[in-house]
Structure formats: structure tokens, C-alpha cells
Amino acid sequence: MENGKMQFSAPVSRDRVISKFPKWYTPQACLQTKDHWHVRVKTACKDRAPWSLGMKMSKVVVVGDLYVGKTCLINRFCKDLFDRDYKATIGVDFEIERFQLLGFPYSLQIWDTAGQEKFKCIASTYYRGAQIIIIVFDLADIRTLEHTRQWLVEAMKENEPRSCSVFLIGAKRDLLASAECQRVERDAIKMAADMRAEFWSVSSKTGENVQECFSRVAAVAFEDSMLQALQGGVPSHIGSSDLIKIDRGTAGDPRAADENRLTCC
Numbered sequence: 001m002e003n004g005k006m007q008f009s010a011p012v013s014r015d016r017v018i019s020k021f022p023k024w025y026t027p028q029a030c031l032q033t034k035d036h037w038h039v040r041v042k043t044a045c046k047d048r049a050p051w052s053l054g055m056k057m058s059k060v061v062v063v064g065d066l067y068v069g070k071t072c073l074i075n076r077f078c079k080d081l082f083d084r085d086y087k088a089t090i091g092v093d094f095e096i097e098r099f100q101l102l103g104f105p106y107s108l109q110i111w112d113t114a115g116q117e118k119f120k121c122i123a124s125t126y127y128r129g130a131q132i133i134i135i136v137f138d139l140a141d142i143r144t145l146e147h148t149r150q151w152l153v154e155a156m157k158e159n160e161p162r163s164c165s166v167f168l169i170g171a172k173r174d175l176l177a178s179a180e181c182q183r184v185e186r187d188a189i190k191m192a193a194d195m196r197a198e199f200w201s202v203s204s205k206t207g208e209n210v211q212e213c214f215s216r217v218a219a220v221a222f223e224d225s226m227l228q229a230l231q232g233g234v235p236s237h238i239g240s241s242d243l244i245k246i247d248r249g250t251a252g253d254p255r256a257a258d259e260n261r262l263t264c265c
């Protein structure tokens, strides 16, 4: 309900309807081990509070070294596609993915950023206002795991630690034999625990764990936004409608992104 009017949205696909709190990948590195929604969130949803709190959307920023598989991960989740050919991301790009959580429409605005050093200064201007930071590394290239700590530092320069949740995602799981995968995952779990991040191991090629991981991202973002809003904080939605507010010169300006695509550091 908004301004006394009930809002209706187009239905979302069945795999975007989340009623049960999605499960973690491993309890050794997860943001929360509970398997149910926070009681305040459940009660508020029964009272239809998301409408009055203006809950709409969360910003998700995906960072990590070049070639680790950020774009493929987003494309697998949003379009169910996988492209074997590498096309470097230039600056940033974004997708909006709609969900239905506990009966309410909620969207993730997912920002894909360039891993190449020369585009970092453009990409970093889009980190601000992230509610979820996803740091991707390549399970088949251990150096990219070592660099994740620096990616977290960069992303947190633009964000308040209290207002962000961090996911560490190992991509290209299909490239590793099971024993090797387990060994790398052990290192990654340690890294994730140090960062207070939630760890996932996925393959965009086969689709393994991709849907599960993003369902968890959506649920964590929704629950955090709701709890923040119920405590009187600013809800972590973007804009007051389903459209992204265009505000030239700010970090969330997609047109500025187009302009910036023409230049680099």
C-alpha cells in the first residue's frame, strides 16, 4: 500500500518467489545460520509493512579481479546464459532482477564492475550505497583469492561497514577436480570468515549453486532492509518507485556510466 493505493506488479518467475529463508552454502562461513526469517520481519510482512516502509530495492555491487567470471555469474543468474568468449567489462553495467519475498515485490539492482586496473577509477564511483558487496574470485587461480581482501578494502571506502553484507564467491567450480576444489574452498572459507563474509562456490558454466546463492543474497538484503527500516533507519531502497532515480553527477547515474565508458584512468 502506498499513498492509500495498493500497488500491483507483474508476476515474477517461480524461482524468484522466496517464502522460506534460503540456506547457506557452508555454516563455517555464513552471515547467519538460522533457517527462518527474523520474527520482526515475518510479523511486519503479515501487517503489510513493506508497503508503508517503502521497501523496493537493494543495490548489489560485484567486484573482483579481471577474468574471474563476474559478468558470467550475473548473466547466468539474470539471463540463464553462459558465454565462453571473454569480453572485458568496460567501466560498469547493471541488471535489475525482480523477486517476491514473503509475498512482497523486491528487486536487486546488480552492478557488474570492471576488474581491469585501468577501469577501476570509473567502477569505484559506483560502489557507494551498496547493501550487498559480492567479491568474486576464480577457484582455479589462487592469486585471485589473495586479492579479495584488497577488493573489500576498496569497496568499503565508499560504504559504511554496518550497512553492508559481504559475499565471497568462488567461480568456475567446474574447472576443478573434487579434491582440488575442496582444498581451495578450505582456504576461501578461512578468508571469508576473516572478512565476516558468506562463502559460496559456484559455476556459471553449469549453473551449479548460482540460483541458490542469489536467493540468499536477495533474502539477506530484504531482511536487513526491513530490520533497518523498522528500527527507524533509512530503508535501503533506491528511489521511491520501481524506476531508478536519475540524478546526474551522483554515483547511481547510469547515463554518467555511458559517458564514463568513453574515458578511463
Ligand SMILES: Nc1nc2c(ncn2[C@@H]2O[C@H](COP(=O)(O)OP(=O)(O)OP(=O)(O)O)[C@@H](O)[C@H]2O)c(=O)[nH]1
Residues within 6 Å of the ligand: 064, 065, 066, 067, 068, 069, 070, 071, 072, 073, 083, 084, 085, 086, 087, 088, 089, 090, 113, 114, 115, 116, 171, 172, 173, 174, 175, 202, 203, 204, 205, 206
Ligand atoms: N569454465 C568456466 N569458465 C568461466 C566461468 N565463468 C566465467 N568463465 C570464463 O571466464 C572468462 C572471464 O569471464 P567474465 O565473466 O567475462 O569475467 P569478468 O570477471 O567479468 O572480467 P572483467 O569484465 O574483465 O572484470 C570468460 O571466458 C568466461 O567464459 C565458469 O563458471 N566456468
